[in-house]
Structures are given as structure tokens and as C-alpha cells.
Amino acid sequence: MNEPTADLNHPQLPRRPLGPPLSEPSCWHDIRVTVNGAPVCAQVESRLLLVDFLRHRLGLTGTHVGCEQGSCGACTILVDGVGVRSCLTLAVQADGSDVRTVESLAESGELNRLQRAFHEEHGMQCGFCTPGILMSMTALEESSEVIDDDAIMEHLGGNLCRCTGYVNIRNAARRACLRERSRPVDEGADRDA
Amino acid sequence: MTPEEEGPAPFIGRSIPRVEDDRLLRGQGRFIDDLQIEGMLEVAFLRSPVAHARIHEVDLTAAAGLPGVVAVYNAAALVGRVEPLLNSEELRIPEGIRSTIDPVVRIQPMPLLASGEVNYVGQAIAMVVAESRYLAEDALEVIDVRYDELPAVIDPEAALEEGSPRVLLEAEDNIGIHLEHGTGDVDQALRSAAVIVEDTFASQRYVPSPMECRGIVAHRDPFSGRLTVWSNTQTPHRVRGHIASCLGLPADDVHVVAVDVGGGFGQKGILVVEELLIPLVAQDLGRPVRWTEDRQENLTAGSHAREQIHHITAAADESGRLLAVRDRFVVNLGARNMVGLVVPYNSLCHLIGPYRVPNVQIEATGALTNTMFTSPYRGAGRPEATFAMERIMDRLAAKLEMEPAELRARNVVTPQEMPYQTGLLDRRGLTQQYDSGDYPEMLDRAVKMIDLPRVRTEQQKARVDGRYVGVGFAMYLEATALGPFEGAKVSVLPSGRIRIHTGAPSQGQGHRTTFVQIAADALGVEMGEIELVAGDTATIPFGVGTIASRALVTAENAIHQAAVLVRQRILDSAAELMEVDPADLEIADNQVVVKGSPGSAMSLAELMRAIPMTQGGSGRDGLSEVSYFQPPNYATSSGLHAVVVEVQPATGRVEILDYVVVHEAGRIVNPQIADAQIVGGTAQGIGGALLEHMQYDEAGQPVTSTFMDYRLPTVDTVPDIRLAEVVCPSPTNALGVKGLGEGGAVGPPAALANAVEDALSPFGVVIHSCPLTPDRLWALLRAGRATER
Numbered sequence: 001m002n003e004p005t006a007d008l009n010h011p012q013l014p015r016r017p018l019g020p021p022l023s024e025p026s027c028w029h030d031i032r033v034t035v036n037g038a039p040v041c042a043q044v045e046s047r048l049l050l051v052d053f054l055r056h057r058l059g060l061t062g063t064h065v066g067c068e069q070g071s072c073g074a075c076t077i078l079v080d081g082v083g084v085r086s087c088l089t090l091a092v093q094a095d096g097s098d099v100r101t102v103e104s105l106a107e108s109g110e111l112n113r114l115q116r117a118f119h120e121e122h123g124m125q126c127g128f129c130t131p132g133i134l135m136s137m138t139a140l141e142e143s144s145e146v147i148d149d150d151a152i153m154e155h156l157g158g159n160l161c162r163c164t165g166y167v168n169i170r171n172a173a174r175r176a177c178l179r180e181r182s183r184p185v186d187e188g189a190d191r192d193a
Numbered sequence: 194m195t196p197e198e199e200g201p202a203p204f205i206g207r208s209i210p211r212v213e214d215d216r217l218l219r220g221q222g223r224f225i226d227d228l229q230i231e232g233m234l235e236v237a238f239l240r241s242p243v244a245h246a247r248i249h250e251v252d253l254t255a256a257a258g259l260p261g262v263v264a265v266y267n268a269a270a271l272v273g274r275v276e277p278l279l280n281s282e283e284l285r286i287p288e289g290i291r292s293t294i295d296p297v298v299r300i301q302p303m304p305l306l307a308s309g310e311v312n313y314v315g316q317a318i319a320m321v322v323a324e325s326r327y328l329a330e331d332a333l334e335v336i337d338v339r340y341d342e343l344p345a346v347i348d349p350e351a352a353l354e355e356g357s358p359r360v361l362l363e364a365e366d367n368i369g370i371h372l373e374h375g376t377g378d379v380d381q382a383l384r385s386a387a388v389i390v391e392d393t394f395a396s397q398r399y400v401p402s403p404m405e406c407r408g409i410v411a412h413r414d415p416f417s418g419r420l421t422v423w424s425n426t427q428t429p430h431r432v433r434g435h436i437a438s439c440l441g442l443p444a445d446d447v448h449v450v451a452v453d454v455g456g457g458f459g460q461k462g463i464l465v466v467e468e469l470l471i472p473l474v475a476q477d478l479g480r481p482v483r484w485t486e487d488r489q490e491n492l493t494a495g496s497h498a499r500e501q502i503h504h505i506t507a508a509a510d511e512s513g514r515l516l517a518v519r520d521r522f523v524v525n526l527g528a529r530n531m532v533g534l535v536v537p538y539n540s541l542c543h544l545i546g547p548y549r550v551p552n553v554q555i556e557a558t559g560a561l562t563n564t565m566f567t568s569p570y571r572g573a574g575r576p577e578a579t580f581a582m583e584r585i586m587d588r589l590a591a592k593l594e595m596e597p598a599e600l601r602a603r604n605v606v607t608p609q610e611m612p613y614q615t616g617l618l619d620r621r622g623l624t625q626q627y628d629s630g631d632y633p634e635m636l637d638r639a640v641k642m643i644d645l646p647r648v649r650t651e652q653q654k655a656r657v658d659g660r661y662v663g664v665g666f667a668m669y670l671e672a673t674a675l676g677p678f679e680g681a682k683v684s685v686l687p688s689g690r691i692r693i694h695t696g697a698p699s700q701g702q703g704h705r706t707t708f709v710q711i712a713a714d715a716l717g718v719e720m721g722e723i724e725l726v727a728g729d730t731a732t733i734p735f736g737v738g739t740i741a742s743r744a745l746v747t748a749e750n751a752i753h754q755a756a757v758l759v760r761q762r763i764l765d766s767a768a769e770l771m772e773v774d775p776a777d778l779e780i781a782d783n784q785v786v787v788k789g790s791p792g793s794a795m796s797l798a799e800l801m802r803a804i805p806m807t808q809g810g811s812g813r814d815g816l817s818e819v820s821y822f823q824p825p826n827y828a829t830s831s832g833l834h835a836v837v838v839e840v841q842p843a844t845g846r847v848e849i850l851d852y853v854v855v856h857e858a859g860r861i862v863n864p865q866i867a868d869a870q871i872v873g874g875t876a877q878g879i880g881g882a883l884l885e886h887m888q889y890d891e892a893g894q895p896v897t898s899t900f901m902d903y904r905l906p907t908v909d910t911v912p913d914i915r916l917a918e919v920v921c922p923s924p925t926n927a928l929g930v931k932g933l934g935e936g937g938a939v940g941p942p943a944a945l946a947n948a949v950e951d952a953l954s955p956f957g958v959v960i961h962s963c964p965l966t967p968d969r970l971w972a973l974l975r976a977g978r979a980t981e982r
């Protein structure tokens with residue numbers, strides 16, 4: 001419990017392409033990014049995907065790859081506060097930006113309200129899609145958009161989940177994001193036993 | 194003794210929040226692609242771009258010379274080293290089936306890498322091992338293969354025609370399976386029937402599509418010299434057995450660990466060639482090796498499912514009582530028969546479902562085609578059979594001008610008839626017997642929940658306004674608790690905590706919660722003191738796995754048995770040390786306490802410490818027990834889906850107005866988790882009913898190889914689903930539980946097709962297959978309108 005998120009300045013994390021690199025040194029770039037609040041400087045090859053940079057160079061494996069085709073949303077992260085598919089983004093494109101991943105959510109060590117809602121509403125089964133969904137919802141929460149049911153449905157529309165059938169995901173998202181309401185608008189899977 | 198007589202069970206039956214969530218919510222799951230081992234190599238496969246061809250020399254020279262490439266393999270590199278893959282467990286034909294039915298089952302083992310011939314797009318031809326996946330994929334580009342294309346056969350019925358080109362050059366024809374089975378005399382029954390309906394109903398090809406693709410890591414441990422394999426498999430012990438025999442190692446020297454798994458649904462329940470090749474490479478190179486399947490590989494070369502065509506006939510008397518069912522169906526096996534009778538026989542023995550049918554005749558044929566092979570996917574033959582049976586029931590109701598729910602009510606087996614024998618053989622080749630269920634009650638509940646009379650009134654009113662509303666039902670059974678066994682080891686640890694080991698891992702089902710609920714009840718300790726390790730072959734000698742809606746029944750009963758034994762051992766050895774009668778002791782708060790005098794107590798940790806210091810005694814073998822549970826019969830769960838839809842004739846769009854599932858799965862361990870399993874399965878079924886369709890063109894090219902084309906349900910596809918539950922505890926096991934993992938996926942295609950057809954009955958539309966996409970419905974409507982004129 002309460003494991004700190006990976007120490008991004010740990011000396012053992014590779015800062016440079018490991019041999020053999022993915023491309024000639026002429027195609028390497030120095031990037032500076034803030035990842036979950038920590039400044040990171042690294043050298044990356046031009047074709048390195050942002051998701052691979054996060055997962056395999058920085059060890060932040062909470063961001064998942066479900067398709068590498070931009071269609072499942074499992075790899076969703078926040079870049080400068082906006083939800084982005086890290087499988088369709090090159091690491092070099094993140095230069096100068098603020099990147100946040102699922103590992104940043106339980107800031108205080110405790111699960112945040114959104115995470116708690118997914119637990120309480122059983123909004124996850126295998127949990128593979130969950131980080132992407134949490135980040136899509138975080139993007140909504142932090143945006144200036146009016147958060148109503150349509151906005152929630154719209155933001156969840158880009159994330160695939162194969163396990164839950166979405167009913168409990170909707171309930172969790174509503175519970176966390178529709179602040180003024182204590183219960184989700186829709187009762188979802190009513191029991192009539 | 195039934196569980197009720199043991200007194201109140203505190204954990205079973207409660208919606209205990211899941212213990213697995215915390216890690217996953219923090220992004221600290223450990224899925225296969227998250228493992229990081231110093232020096233790990235990555236693998237990429239060259240796969241066939243054509244459906245059928247002879248291949249000539251696979252030239253690896255250029256690839257081998259590229260930067261970062263460590264090794265390259267083609268079929269020639271494997272000659273004399275490894276045998277082609279056979280899923281031996283699935284291919285065994287039970288004695289009763291062999292002697293009574295004598296099926297034709299021809300097996301075509303899968304070469305680990307294609308040699309001489311490729312039979313489907315996606316078949317592995319060569320393998321590159323490199324320092325990273327990027328570099329491995331680069332090397333694929335320069336591998337030279339010459340293909341001499343051969344005719345490809347894609348349609349399963351065309352494949353069975355006389356003179357069809359052969360799918361596999363060395364096979365004598367394109368038949369993988371053929372069998373006939375039945376009861377009574379169908380011809381005789383047809384002669385006396387008042388009504389006969391016949392039609393063709395087909396299920397399309399699906400891809401199970403877990404959100405995490407397959408993956409495997411293998412590493413020869415330098416300390417022990419043993420091979421450790423991490424796999425996102427549903428069946429780790431089977432994987433261990435296959436790897437060991439493939440590499441010629443003793444099974445004890447292969448250690449398979451199932452890590453966090455991002456959904457399985459059957460696709461991760463059968464062995465694939467990659468699961469043998471990666472360990473082989475790790476042995477060869479002495480370095481850790483990983484293969485992570487990408488989505489395109491998963492959609493085209495991960496196993497497919499469903500695709501069946503049923504030509505079905507049903508006969509009834511004038512009051513609608515079923516007299517006979519005849520079904521002739523064809524299963525598209527794909528390029529090889531990889532899982533034998535599993536799916537066709539499952540379709541066969543689930544076809545008549547909850548209905549009393551005195552005369553049944555079923556003929557099943559498995560056809561080979563130049564497509565990806567098919568294997569069990571959530572439901573495994575049941576959705577296809579249910580689609581045929583429940584569609585023909587509605588055709589029969591239409592012919593009799595009877596309310597479909599009423600027709601069903603007249604034909605369902607009643608609780609008084611339980612245990613009910615169908616006259617057929619089950620999958621084990623023994624007399625098929627439903628252990629328990631209350632199908633009339635389920636129907637009653639569903640009819641009330643959707644308020645059928647009101648729906649019918651509104652349907653009439655809506656039609657006046659040019660709106661088309663329809664209602665559909667689908668009933669099905671699910672024989673759960675497939676054998677032969679599952680095991681559990683329950684141990685008290687030195688700290689006094691309890692650890693459970695079992696061979697059935699979780700792919701999201703929440704075993705760490707539900708299995709622990711059962712153990713906590715049996716032991717009398719708090720759930721927080723118990724942890725579950727599932728799917729690690731080093732910790733329990735034998736296991737089967739989490740497939741076929743079996744884990745909860747088989748593993749939980751094994752856990753229950755072992756925990757009851759451990760509890761007795763705890764009491765006996767504590768009694769000896771405390772010099773009291775074991776009957777005077779109880780376990781409370783992780784302590785063994787003398788009943789009525791809470792002062793005299795011994796903690797489990799103290800007990801553990803005392804055991805090695807004590808000669809002899811009940812505790813001398815430690816406080817640990819292994820138990821295996823062999824289900825004596827299937828535990829038969831059941832379900833009923835009732836759905837109300839509105840269809841827009843102008844666009845062919847289907848809107849779900851109400852969706853009700855009534856299910857019966859014995860005693861429920863954790864209602865929240867059980868409900869979520871039903872809803873999740875139902876969503877997959879709705880996906881198949883409305884969207885999902887894995888398609889090939891005539892040349893055998895897969896045309897739906899991304900999630901843009903193979904369309905999974907999204908948040909707005911799946912409506913809120915209203916659930917109701919009927920409980921008939923299973924007499925087949927001490928806990929009274931039944932499996933329910935697959936059920937939800939079985940009903941939706943039939944229920945939705947029935948509802949859509951009902952909505953469009955003024956247009957004379959008949960639905961023969963899914964998905965019910967707007968363009969397909971629109972085409973049917975146009976054809977219907979044309980015949981009307």
C-alpha cells in the first residue's frame with residue numbers, strides 16, 4: 001500500500017537510448033518533460049512512442065497499451081491537462097510539456113475520489129482499461145466543460161472496456177463527477193431479487 | 194450436510210468490496226508487458242500475408258545481420274527439435290461419446306512455424322529475437338519469402354462441397370469433425386406434427402478481444418536452472434505440461450506463473466504456438482525473452498470464435514407443445530481443428546436448452562477453411578445453439594399465432610421434473626442431467642419485469658404512429674463446473690496468516706475476493722488474514738484453470754474442503770498443546786480460544802511456532818492441506834433475456850428500450866461480482882448482436898483487423914440492464930454454487946434478433962443472422978418491402 005510512485009530521478013532509469021538504439025544518433029533528441037510533477041531530461045530516438053518512453057524507460061507501467069491503433073483509449077494520459085493517446089504520440093512531441101499518468105492520481109497516498117468511486121461501484125474487473133478511463137475522466141474533471149451526463153458519456157466514449165459492460169463504469173464516473181448528486185442519475189444494474 | 198445447517202455463514206452471499214482494486218487503481222498491476230527483467234529480449238513474428246500458399250525457403254540472412262537482432266528462426270531451425278502443437282486435453286474423446294456416437298474427429302497439429310505451406314493469413318512463418326520490439330519488427334521487413342498462391346476456401350459450406358479445393362494440402366478433405374446424436378424418433382414425430390417450421394440461422398465470426406492481448410515471458414533462472422514462464426494464460430498448469438513436453442524437460446523444472454491478466458474470455462484458455470516458442474528461445478539463448486501480441490495480431494491471428502450455420506426444424510402439436518427438433522449445423526473450424534469436439538459438442542448438448550423435447554436429432558459438421566482457427570469464446574457453442582433454437586421458437590410462435598412467452602411457458606421443464614434427463618449424452622459422454630432450476634419462475638419474472646401486456650399495447654399504439662417496437666426473449670442453460678478437477682492448498686503461515694493456492698487464476702473475475710470469502714467461512718477467520726495465490730504452478734502440483742464457467746464451483750469447493758481440514762488440524766493440535774478437548778475450542782480473531790473462557794487462547798502464530806518444538810501430534814505435518822474437488826455432475830445454470838427495442842425503418846437503427854436478465858446460478862457468493870459478470874457477459878453478447886463481425890474477403894484477407902472495423906461495444910452501446918435472480922442451490926456440491934461466467938453472453942443475439950423481427954413484423958422481415966447493423970437491417974427492410982408489393 002501507499003508505495004510512492006516511481007522515483008523518476010532514480011540513477012538507474014535509462015536517460016538515453018540503450019544499445020543498440022532504435023535509430024542513428026542523428027535522430028536523437030533531448031527532451032525535458034515534467035512527469036507526474038518530477039522534471040525529467042532524456043534523450044529519445046525520433047520514433048520512440050511516448051507510451052513506450054513512459055512504460056519502458058521510466059518504468060511507469062500503469063499506462064497500458066490495448067491497441068497501438070488509437071482506438072481503445074487504454075493509453076490515455078494527460079499532456080498539459082488534456083487527454084492524449086500516448087500510443088499515437090511520439091516521446092519527442094512531449095518535449096516541454098507536463099505529463100501526468102495514472103500513477104499521479106493517489107497524490108496523498110490515499111485513493112482520490114475518482115479512484116474510490118471505481119472501487120465502490122465495482123467499475124472494473126481485470127483493470128486493464130481502468131488507468132485510461134481514470135485519465136479520461138480526470139481530463140474532464142479538470143476541464144472548464146460543464147460536467148453533466150452528456151459530457152461524461154462523451155468522455156467515456158473513447159475508452160473501450162471488454163469486461164464490465166460499462167454500466168458500473170458509468171455509475172462510478174457519475175458518482176465521482178456529478179458532485180451535487182449523491183447517487184448516480186441512473187440506478188444501472190438494479191437488483192430485483 | 195447443507196451449508197445452511199452449519200449455522201450462519203458470514204461471508205458467502207455478501208457483496209464484499211474487491212481486494213484486488215487498490216493496486217489496479219494506482220497503476221500498479223503487473224501485467225505481462227509490465228515485467229521488466231534485465232537483459233530481456235523481445236520477439237516479433239513474420240506472419241503469412243496470404244490465405245493459402247506453398248512457401249519456399251524463408252531467407253533470414255538479411256534479417257540476422259540487422260542491428261540488435263540476436264536470433265532468427267524459421268521452420269527449418271526447428272526441424273527435429275519440437276513437435277507441432279496439439280491441445281491434447283481438449284482433444285480427448287470421452288469413452289461414452291466414442292462408443293455411442295463414434296464421431297469423426299480429425300486433428301491437424303499446428304506446426305510452430307509454417308513449413309512448406311501456409312493455410313491462413315496470420316500464420317507464423319518466422320520469428321525474430323532482438324534487443325527491442327522496434328528492432329525485431331524492423332528485421333521482419335527484410336525477410337524474404339516466396340509464396341506460390343493456392344486457392345483459398347473461406348465459406349464453410351463451400352468447403353464441404355464435393356470438389357472443393359483442399360484447405361490443407363495433406364488432408365484428405367475439409368472435414369474436421371462429423372457426428373450425429375439424438376433421442377426418440379424425429380421422422381415419426383414430424384409425421385404426426387400439427388405445425389412444422391424450418392429455417393437457417395447463423396452466428397457470425399467473432400474475436401474475443403480481451404483488452405490486453407496475449408503475452409509471455411520466459412527465463413531460465415540462473416540459480417535453480419529451472420525455466421520460469423510468466424504467461425497471461427487462463428490455464429497455467431496445462432501450459433506447464435505443454436512446455437515441458439515440447440522442450441523435453443520434467444514438468445517440475447518448468448514453473449509457470451499467471452500474472453495479472455487483462456481479460457481472457459477463452460482466447461487465453463487454449464495453447465498457442467507462441468507459448469511454446471518463447472520458452473524455446475529462452476532456453477536456447479539463456480536470456481529472458483518476451484513476446485507481446487499486438488492488436489492486429491490478436492484480431493487476425495489470435496483465435497476466433499462462433500461462426501456456425503444451423504439448419505433447424507421444429508415441430509409441435511396444435512397447442513404448441515414441442516414434438517421434435519432436428520438440427521444440422523456446420524462449424525467453421527478455420528485452418529485446423531484445434532480443440533476437437535469442445536465447441537460443436539457444447540452446441541449440441543445446449544441446443545434444446547430448457548425445453549422438453551421428446552425427439553431430437555442433431556448432426557454437426559466441422560469444416561476446415563483458410564481462416565484463423567476458432568476456439569471457445571465466452572459461451573463456447575452455447576450462443577450459436579441458443580440463436581438457432583430461440584429463433585426457431587419465435588418462428589414457431591408466429592406460425593401458431595401465439596405469444597412467444599406463452600409458447601416457452603408451455604414447453605419449459607418444471608422444477609418438479611428435476612433432476613431432468615434429456616435423453617442425450619453430456620460432454621463427458623454420460624447421461625445428460627439438469628441438476629436444478631426453475632424455468633417457469635424465470636419466465637414469470639421476466640414477463641412481469643418488462644410488463645409484457647403493456648409492451649404489447651404500446652406496440653400497437655406505436656405502429657399507428659409509424660414507430661416500430663418489438664419484444665424478444667431468449668432462454669438458455671449453461672452446464673457449468675467442467676471437470677475433471679481443481680485443487681486448493683490452504684496453509685497457515687508462520688505469521689499466523691493463511692495463504693491459499695489454487696490452479697485457477699483470475700482474468701478479472703475477482704477470485705482474490707470470492708475465493709477468500711469461502712475460506713474465511715470455513716476457517717472461521719477474518720478475510721483480511723487470508724490471501725490467495727492463484728495460477729502459480731510451483732505452489733500446487735496440479736490444476737486445470739479458469740475456463741468453461743468452472744473456476745468458482747471447482748476451485749471454491751476445493752478451497753472449502755481444504756479449509757475445513759485445516760481448521761480441524763488447527764483445533765486438534767492446539768487442543769493437544771493446551772491439553773483440552775478439541776470440541777471445546779473455537780477459532781476467533783486469529784486465535785484458538787477455549788469456548789467460554791476467552792482468557793485461555795493461543796494465536797495461530799504461537800501455534801505455528803510450537804509445532805516444530807513438539808514431537809508427534811496432529812500438527813507434525815504443519816497446518817496445511819491440499820484438496821482436489823471432482824465435480825460429480827454439471828451444475829446447470831440458466832438465464833433468460835427479455836428485451837424491448839425500437840427500430841427505425843428509415844435508417845435500420847436499433848434502440849434498446851429495456852433490457853432484463855433473469856438468471857439462476859445457484860447460491861451466489863458475492864452478489865456485486867456475480868451481477869457484474871452477468872452484465873459484462875451481456876454486453877459482449879450485445880456487441881455480437883449489434884456490431885461485432887470478423888470478416889474475410891473471398892481471397893481470405895481479414896478485412897476487420899483494427900478496432901475501427903471490428904467494432905466493440907462502447908459506453909453508449911450497452912443500456913442499463915435490469916437484473917433479477919432466481920436461486921436454486923446446486924445439489925452437486927457442498928456450497929450449492931454454480932458457475933455463471935459465460936451465461937450473460939449467450940442470450941443477447943437471440944433476444945435482440947427476436948425483438949427486432951417482432952418490431953419489423955409488419956414488413957415481413959426474417960432475421961437469419963447478426964450483427965443487426967443499420968445497413969443490414971435496411972437491406973432486409975428493402976427486400977421485405979419489395980416482396981410486400
Ligand code: FES
Pocket residue numbers: 064065066067068069070071072073074075076085086087088
Ligand atoms: S493503446 Fe492507445 S488507443 Fe489503444
Ligand code: FES
Pocket residue numbers: 123124125126127128129130160161162163164404455456701
Ligand atoms: S475492466 Fe477489463 S477491460 Fe475494462
